Amino acid sequence: MEEEKRQKFRQALRDVKNLPTLPAVVMKLTKMAEDPDVTTEQMGRVISKDHILGAKLLKLVNSAFYGFPQRISSLQSAIILLGFSVIKSLIISASIFEFMEDNDRELWEHSLGCAVVCNVLARRLAVSDPEEISTAGLIHDIGKVAIKMELAQEYREIEAMVHDRGISMREAETEVLGFNHAEVGGWLAKTWNLPSKLVEPVAMHHNPAGAKKEKLAAAIVHVGDIIIRGMGLGHGEDIWVPALAQSAWQLLKLTAADLDEILLEVEEKLWEVKGFSLDIMAEFEAKAD
Amino acid sequence: MQKILTAQATEGMVLAREVEAPDGRVLCGKGTVLTSSLILRLQQMDIPSVTVDGHPLEVAGELTIEAELQAIEARSSRVTSTPPLMYIKKKIMERAVAARHA
Numbered sequence: 001m002e003e004e005k006r007q008k009f010r011q012a013l014r015d016v017k018n019l020p021t022l023p024a025v026v027m028k029l030t031k032m033a034e035d036p037d038v039t040t041e042q043m044g045r046v047i048s049k050d051h052i053l054g055a056k057l058l059k060l061v062n063s064a065f066y067g068f069p070q071r072i073s074s075l076q077s078a079i080i081l082l083g084f085s086v087i088k089s090l091i092i093s094a095s096i097f098e099f100m101e102d103n104d105r106e107l108w109e110h111s112l113g114c115a116v117v118c119n120v121l122a123r124r125l126a127v128s129d130p131e132e133i134s135t136a137g138l139i140h141d142i143g144k145v146a147i148k149m150e151l152a153q154e155y156r157e158i159e160a161m162v163h164d165r166g167i168s169m170r171e172a173e174t175e176v177l178g179f180n181h182a183e184v185g186g187w188l189a190k191t192w193n194l195p196s197k198l199v200e201p202v203a204m205h206h207n208p209a210g211a212k213k214e215k216l217a218a219a220i221v222h223v224g225d226i227i228i229r230g231m232g233l234g235h236g237e238d239i240w241v242p243a244l245a246q247s248a249w250q251l252l253k254l255t256a257a258d259l260d261e262i263l264l265e266v267e268e269k270l271w272e273v274k275g276f277s278l279d280i281m282a283e284f285e286a287k288a289d
Numbered sequence: 290m291q292k293i294l295t296a297q298a299t300e301g302m303v304l305a306r307e308v309e310a311p312d313g314r315v316l317c318g319k320g321t322v323l324t325s326s327l328i329l330r331l332q333q334m335d336i337p338s339v340t341v342d343g344h345p346l347e348v349a350g351e352l353t354i355e356a357e358l359q360a361i362e363a364r365s366s367r368v369t370s371t372p373p374l375m376y377i378k379k380k381i382m383e384r385a386v387a388a389r390h391a
Contacts (some may be wrong), residue, residue, distance in 0.1 A: 071313055230365065230377050232357075239364045241378075244371050256376060263380050271292055271306075271340065 006178035012150050012190065013184050026091050030193065034085045038249060043084075044076035045089075051185040056094045057087070064272035065115035067123065067132045082131045085195045089135050089149050092192055093142075106235050107145070111138050116269045117224035121264055125220070125252065136201035137224050141235070142186030143202075147173070152254045169238040170206055182206050194231065208248040219248035227266070290388075292340045298328045299345075306340040344389065354389050358382055 046052040118137030122130035161172040170180040186203025200214040201221035211218035290305035365378040
């Protein structure tokens, strides 16, 4: 791979011209978050000015992958409970996944499913911020969306290689582009100024040993992706469960009994996520009527 | 058990899970036999989906249990030397079989 070509692809993805531009509200909220005098109430009001965004956010916040026992009915309490960086990445995902819901339902369901597994794992391991890890799971494949949107021709080439040669998507990506979707996702998350708790797990979900600060978060998203693929919510013709990084597995210290319970819990919660897609379908049908 | 759209529900189906209103109130319990008036009421209340016993609806593209087990086997075929993943595979297969009988 010539360095020049690689740079060109890199630049195209960094510019993300076709990705839905970050809603102006994110910029505004970022500014507000830096101001110590701004209250969460004021931030909630800014979000709810966009009714669709407000409704979408509450729907995401109340979905199975955060697993809050009670319903969160106001944006203000969502900001307090989830923290600003999670809300910010949810606003970003809401706009990016809008594209996915219509164009790549499978990747959307894989992402929702991964968020569920990450949540179950994070709670079992009693990490301090399970919501951030669920969110990292939700956006872990965001690099795939970016490649598909910005480098459509190369994406088709990658898909054809997976189909013809039975290699994994990330192998094909590396061959065609010189980097894979995890790295792309990491760049994007960085561009959006997301915290390293979100950037590292996204960037390192296929190489958790490469995480520097957030080793446990990266390990959880790595294993979450593997488990959800094992359960059949994968993406594309790259059907294979990816290799497990020993270092990540050792970090989680899960026993067979843990795994039994985790799988049950995930299955239970996936019913709710299936409902999430069904809800979307019902909305869609209602619109078509 | 199977999750279906309320619009797909028909009389005589049995609820495998309780139906909750959006505010968390339980509307009808597990084991309730659906009647046409009940289905109508759920639709009027904008309950999008319900979970029922058995597997009453054929979903386009859904696999037979044999094909599903084969698919699980196929996607795990490149990690056969990783014991934890083989354990997970075994468990997923057991759950797949159990789900058809529930």
